[in-house]
Amino acid sequence: MTAISRPATRRRVNLAAGGFSLPAVVLVAGLLYLPFLYTVYLSFTSYNGLGTPAWTAWDNYRTIFHDPDLATAARNTLLWVVGTVTVPVGLGLLLAVSTYGRRFGTWLRLPFLLPYAVSGVGVGVVWGFILQTGGAFGQALDFAGLPGKDTGWLLDAPVNTIAMIAAASWQSVGVNALLFVVGLQSIPREPLEAARLDGATGFRLFRHITWPLLRPITTVVVGLSIVGSLKTFDIVWVMTQGGPGTSSETFAVSMYKTTFVAGDYGVGSALAVALTVLTLVVSISYLRRQLSGARAV
């Protein structure tokens, strides 16, 4: 103790701490901050990946805000946010609550968790075949005597985006349920037992006791879903490449196409910066609101 309190030793400890953390700082700065700053710089230039970028000030930002295709991407991204927050989060909560504490509950949840082991690209390929016109889904509808056999599930907007949200939900319901189960396990027994003694059961018990106590984990699950849905890319790219036309593009798909397909690195970078700002603003506002609410509780 006495040795550590000596100023010279403390300085050495601080220096050592700085030295050990330096590799991580160098890596984060080199692989994260520098590329981000370079992307911000490129967003103010005209650049096709060759030669020297030419400074164009705010032109790229003006371009993206006047691009009608970006309005489509905005609509689809909003659909993804709403769809992802409601369907997989809602179904995950339902699955967790309805199986938690039951006999064989873990086994009931397990099949829903398995798709999480599949990559987003794998999910896209499989569901692309299922949902193509006259594919497995259409044939199943036909077998059940239902209409829709020849519906172009991936051809018409906004049905194609909704179909892809359903495919993504198939993958993420299980992991959301798992997170909610962790939340349920952390709820203290006392308030639940007290509520039961007061006669609360079923939906009333959930609505007034379980749901408020699940708030911390709900904040995490919804927060992750919002961020994930704002940057939706892989499943859309594999299933429709944002098409037909641009009808199922999201912001992230538009950014990729503009940068790497059209070779317009300047406008693509402006889209990347705009998407980063949007994601930060939305997630920070959401978390602030939730956390200030939690403190009030």
Added chain:
Amino acid sequence: MRGETVRSLRRRTPLIAAVLAACTALAACGGGSGGGAGGGGDVSSLTLYNDKGAWKANFQDLGKASKAGTGIDLSPVGYTDENAYQAFIKSSFRTSKRPDLFTWATGGQLQDLVKQNLVAETTGAWTKAIADGDVPEALKQYFTIDGKQYCVPLSVGYWVMYYNKRIFAEHNIEPPTTWAQLMAAADTLKKAGITPFYQTNVLFSFVWFETLLAGTDPDAYEGLGKGTVKYTDPPVQHVMQLWKDMIDKGYFNDPGVKTDPQAMVKTGQVAMANFGTWFSGSLNSLGMKSDSDYGLFTIPNVDPSLQKTSVIVEAGPLCSAANAPHKAAVDKFNAWLFTAPGQVAWSNSRGDISFNPKAKTTDPLLTAQASFVGGGQVRLLNRYFEATPAPVLTAALDAFGAFVTHPDNAQAQLAKIQAAADAYWK
């Protein structure tokens, strides 16, 4: 003694930490040095970067033949994602590791490299190859910018119509030689419940557009690629109407289909598919036999009054960076690639056609097609994918994809492409 060592180590802890940090940073920054093209100075092998990851065995075959002929082997580094590959090649020009050999595309993409002086000139190799009769002079135009040649042709593909011979035989259809015959064949097939033609709403969504425009007004087709004709001009509008009529008649499969076109031809889901001659390799890989299971024919002009048959050509260039590390070896390899031994090795490994008339391929259909194209009654037109600048192409692929899905919106789609063209050619 031990306590002394521990104290000494403690004193040196900040120093050790700093050294570790420096080592990590150096390892991160210095990784890969000395790897370079051609194995760090070894010119007995050239690294060939390519966007054809599935062709690794073919590049290795070519390397073996090249080693026997020139003493230079190839080490292929293949990418399967075209966009990632292009980003990689572009970024490599900003480093000291300029690629000795890399596959690229003609048209706007090659122009972009030449404009920045990034690609090596090959005028000498072209002049000699033409003089030796190793390459048709007509091919030179796709590799020429401001009077100089850049890159050499690795492969060449002529776009033709592949068909399922069993289906044609069952419905007594002969390979058509006029557009009217082709449409009559499509009618017959449609009435028999067979989808005549393949089409898709991604990537190859441009194929029928180029076929119809090249067969109707080849000058307008070339004008689009140069920015002298607008997508809203009458010849283009006429072709979109023609295309819509064919879609409305049910001549095409569902454009969102995920099944590979070669599988659709094999199983008879479609009777015909409009593709480059490299499609023979795709059909062969499914066990189909050339000239017995499938055949091919030159797509006749829509307008019979055109003097020459329009044939779309796709020339795949093999380029080298300006100031590439192993220029002498690259020049030697390029010169050999033009010759018959190089082309026989390549085209037989690929099961594809060769641009060199002296290189006879083992496939009689492809040999016949090469002879027809070389016969002089053909007007070669660069494939739309290469002939169109990247920003316009991106808009066009989207627009054609939307059009084949909902063919009532031709005007809006043409206006979208023209907006991208206006922005590019301004």
